[in-house]
Amino acid sequence: NAGVMQNPRHLVRRRGQEARLRCSPMKGHSHVYWYRQLPEEGLKFMVYLQKENIIDESGMPKERFSAEFPKEGPSILRIQQVVRGDSAAYFCASSPDRGRRNEKLFFGSGTQLSVL
Amino acid sequence: AQSVTQPDIHITVSEGASLELRCNYSYGATPYLFWYVQSPGQGLQLLLKYFSGDTLVQGIKGFEAEFKRSQSSFNLRKPSVHWSDAAEYFCAVGVTGGGNKLTFGTGTQLKVEL
Numbered sequence: 001n002a003g004v005m006q007n008p009r010h011l012v013r014r015r016g017q018e019a020r021l022r023c024s025p026m027k028g029h030s031h032v033y034w035y036r037q038l039p040e041e042g043l044k045f046m047v048y049l050q051k052e053n054i055i056d057e058s059g060m061p062k063e064r065f066s067a068e069f070p071k072e073g074p075s076i077l078r079i080q081q082v083v084r085g086d087s088a089a090y091f092c093a094s095s096p097d098r099g100r101r102n103e104k105l106f107f108g109s110g111t112q113l114s115v116l
Numbered sequence: 117a118q119s120v121t122q123p124d125i126h127i128t129v130s131e132g133a134s135l136e137l138r139c140n141y142s143y144g145a146t147p148y149l150f151w152y153v154q155s156p157g158q159g160l161q162l163l164l165k166y167f168s169g170d171t172l173v174q175g176i177k178g179f180e181a182e183f184k185r186s187q188s189s190f191n192l193r194k195p196s197v198h199w200s201d202a203a204e205y206f207c208a209v210g211v212t213g214g215g216n217k218l219t220f221g222t223g224t225q226l227k228v229e230l
Binding site for chain 2: 003004009031033035040041042043044045048056058059091093095105106107108109110
């Protein structure tokens with residue numbers, strides 16, 4: 001059973017370009033979470049999605065960032081018009097259900113976004 | 117809002133020595149507490165967790181952690197470190213009704229000297 005798959009592992013973009021980060025959850029998992037890790041900081045929650053629905057986006061920047069988790073295919077975190085401050089490691093995690101006690105949360109290896 | 121502090125950014129220990137990584141949290145009620153480990157190029161792996169009950173919890177790879185409410189701490193310990201334990205360690209807190217929205221500390225980078 002493959003784990004949470006994120007791609008690409010490394011993504012380089014120039015300022016103003018768009019970045020698309022993909023996350024395929026573990027088989028049987030219908031809940032996806034995105035976290036961002038800025039340099040010298042801990043992981044910070046961005047958004048929680050269930051198939052075709054955004055459940056909690058309280059950690060998402062108000063502009064340029066969006067996320068989706070379609071019925072078919074991976075979850076996508078999209079960053080429009082990237083700026084240097086967007087350079088970070090973006091982690092995806094999945095779980096089979098909302099999980100009252102966070103017991104079944106599995107993380108991917110992350111995507112390192114570098115903005116030139 | 118809850119917060120997590122890991123006061124040690126880097127720690128170096130000799131192989132075979134004991135280890136303690138510190139974690140302090142801030143939250144008004146009893147939190148859910150976690151320790152994750154991240155090896156280079158890998159995702160985060162759960163070492164152990166505390167929800168309720170016995171305040172000393174055992175995890176994988178010989179790690180344990182003790183929840184001390186009076187000190188708002190959840191320190192991670194291992195009696196004898198192995199070279200393969202070199203990694204970054206993250207403490208995290210979850211709250212009731214928060215689902216899987218965790219608040220992480222900034223991490224402690226562990227180096228093991230042979």
